[in-house]
Amino acid sequence: MINKIVQSMADAMADIKDGSTVLIGGFGAVGQPDQLIEGLIEQGAKNLTCVANNAGNGRVGLARLMELGRVRKIICSFPRSAGSVVFEELYRQGKIELEIVPQGTMAERMRAAGAGVPAFFTATSVGTILANGKEQREFNGRTYVMEHALKADVALVEAWEGDRWGNLTYRSSGRNFNPVMAMAADMTIAQVSHIRALGEIVPENVHTPGIFVKRVLHIDRGPEWA
């Protein structure tokens, strides 16, 4: 019997190796698997390359992971925000490497990785410093820049519901990067607010088919998030 539902955070985090590329879902705090990040902090893997839309807030979660010196590099579209104090300190001190990627390019690089597409062309960033050093080609009279797929070892995602086959649904704007990241990693770990019996999620409403998911961990977010 297939059962991707794990019973403990330790089980969820098992086998994450030093040097891994880790995708972290969420747009700001919404849809960000904060409990899985705590689990990763506890698990101890270091020298990580993290991929996230933002670079952490305050001194918890992803910010804490960076503050502990566990993150070698962050791939990010919008690192600077009102609360990104840890990232800014580390960046100014040269203690963390930053790869800035336009948000849509970041999403498409991961989608491409999940879809077996090694590279693609986009008009985004043409004529800007972010296109420097990249191959460019013209199609139908317009210049495009080549971007490569962004594959990862681990994806930490947040979903609304999950079942034992790893099928996932998402809630409102909590979806964002999660489905795309779920496709792009060798090992996708999902924290879910609700565990459903197999068949309980209406098939037409499965947002991420379980083929992309390895582990599902139930995390109760509490009444505010119900």
Place this chain on the structure above:
Amino acid sequence: MQGFDRKQMAARVAEDIPEGWFVNLGIGIPTMIANYVPIEREVILHSENGILGMGPAPAPDKVDPWLVNAGKQAVTLRPGGSYFHHADSFAMIRGGHIDLCVLGAFEVAANGDIANWATSENDSAPAVGGAMDLGAGAKRLWVVMEHTTKDGGHKIVERCTYPLTTPGAVSRVYTNLGVLDVVKGKGFVVRDLAPGVTFEQIQAASGAKLHTN
């Protein structure tokens, strides 16, 4: 010199958005534009984090923590709205399905170049977000911004000095002093002056030649 305040700038842009357009509003002043589109004029707001049909801010006791806009502020969803993931959201943007994007800017140049994501003085990390995708992908890009910096520095310029977001993308600029069209091969053309503002004043505040027609 009178001019528009921020709310009036936002309201002025809203006047020019017709029903049926799919519109993405950047963070800052652009987000305020949504407040000035009458609800019965069905303009469909797109939010880069995966929302179509974004509605206004909820009442304080009706906040849904799962539902935020690109600026991470709580919003609502209108009937007919939908949710989708980031690759689909940016497919809408990059694939040319968004009728209008309105962004803020540090500088807009006479050839339509826009710089709004990094300045050389900024020692903390640059942040680009979806701006480059929006600049390259939206059918139309308008800018709403203060006409000058706090110390009177030029934001309407011949050529941008800050790193570009997208070359040649801007077709209209709304400021506290008026509305400028950006015309290919010509440059800035004054479309409207804000109340109490003269052409001489708006020209004096600009670092590029403004045309009257």
